[in-house]
Amino acid sequence: MSITDTTSGLTLKEILANSSKKTPTTSNDGLAAATNSSTGKNALGKDAFLKLLVTQLNNQNPLDPQDNSEFVAQLAQFSSLEGITTLNDSVTAIAGNYKSSQALQASSLVGRSVIVQAATTQVDTTKSMTGSVKVPASVSGLTVTITDKDGKTVKTIDLGSQKAGNTSFVWDGTKTDGTKAEPGNYTFKASTTIDGKGTDLITYLPATVNSVTISQTGGELMLNLAGQSSAVALSKVQTIGI
Incomplete structure (x- = not known):
């Protein structure tokens, strides 16, 4: 059984669903900025990923919230992304040291x-x-x-x-x-x-x-x-x- 508002003709479920739809605010601006950072010249980094995750949580439907398993899966993706970023930094440092070693070896030959x-x-x-x-x-x-x-x-x-x-x-x-x-x-x-x-x-x-x-x-x-x-x-x- 649904409760009906005689002035609007909308059900309570529809009213609650509409309440989850927000006009562009600072949260949406954050989502746009994070999206732009991932689709522009810069690759999707851990900060942009976290902004997307937080914005998604802020704008989820209260009648159909995100499942716990989905939230944990996204956290795991965030952790993996952070690990890959750290690995890339380490590989870059190793490559720089290798080039320096090559230059030293070359000069001695x-x-x-x-x-x-x-x-x-x-x-x-x-x-x-x-x-x-x-x-x-x-x-x-x-x-x-x-x-x-x-x-x-x-x-x-x-x-x-x-x-x-x-x-x-x-x-x-x-x-x-x-x-x-x-x-x-x-x-x-x-x-x-x-x-x-x-x-x-x-x-x-x-x-x-x-x-x-x-x-x-x-x-x-x-x-x-x-x-x-x-x-x-x-x-x-x-x-x-x-």
């Missing part, structure tokens, strides 16, 4: 000598240079041919029979005729015969680090080496010397 997988390098022929060859299986004969920037053969080093593994070689900077070669860029080609077929092997050569490129997206350091046209990733470095 400039001018150092490293051993990397390469075929060409800059050689100071006034002193001996040591490189190595990766031998996949035992071979009866292994040679390293050295050519200059014009592609002319400067010297061939005969390493003879070798077992599987890394085999070192030394070039004293002299040509085949015993005279000193000019300092500059030289190419080293290691060759052998495996299963009756001529095979080129991987060489590891020394190079000087001219500069280091630091990734702005969290990637690894890239080393710009003397005598090489392309940068080499730090993870590709076999040995770091003086």
Whole structure:
């Protein structure tokens, strides 16, 4: 049974329902501000989320209030949002520390000598240079041919029979005729015969680090080496010397 107001023709339930509808006030202004903050340039933060939650509670229907389980679920969402915000701040701080560590590491590498997988390098022929060859299986004969920037053969080093593994070689900077070669860029080609077929092997050569490129997206350091046209990733470095 409903009680009826003879002047308005509205039931008590309708009157109470209408009473929950408020004209724009400071609460609605807060809701608008919170909504704008979530849909504008700024992401929905914990403060905006809390404003939305409070405004929702202030404007709920008294005849159909929010269920306790729904309220607890929203509080849990608020807690999760706050935790994610804190995690983001921590990750940002860690990323900043990582970049600082990279910069320090980069500065210590400039001018150092490293051993990397390469075929060409800059050689100071006034002193001996040591490189190595990766031998996949035992071979009866292994040679390293050295050519200059014009592609002319400067010297061939005969390493003879070798077992599987890394085999070192030394070039004293002299040509085949015993005279000193000019300092500059030289190419080293290691060759052998495996299963009756001529095979080129991987060489590891020394190079000087001219500069280091630091990734702005969290990637690894890239080393710009003397005598090489392309940068080499730090993870590709076999040995770091003086």
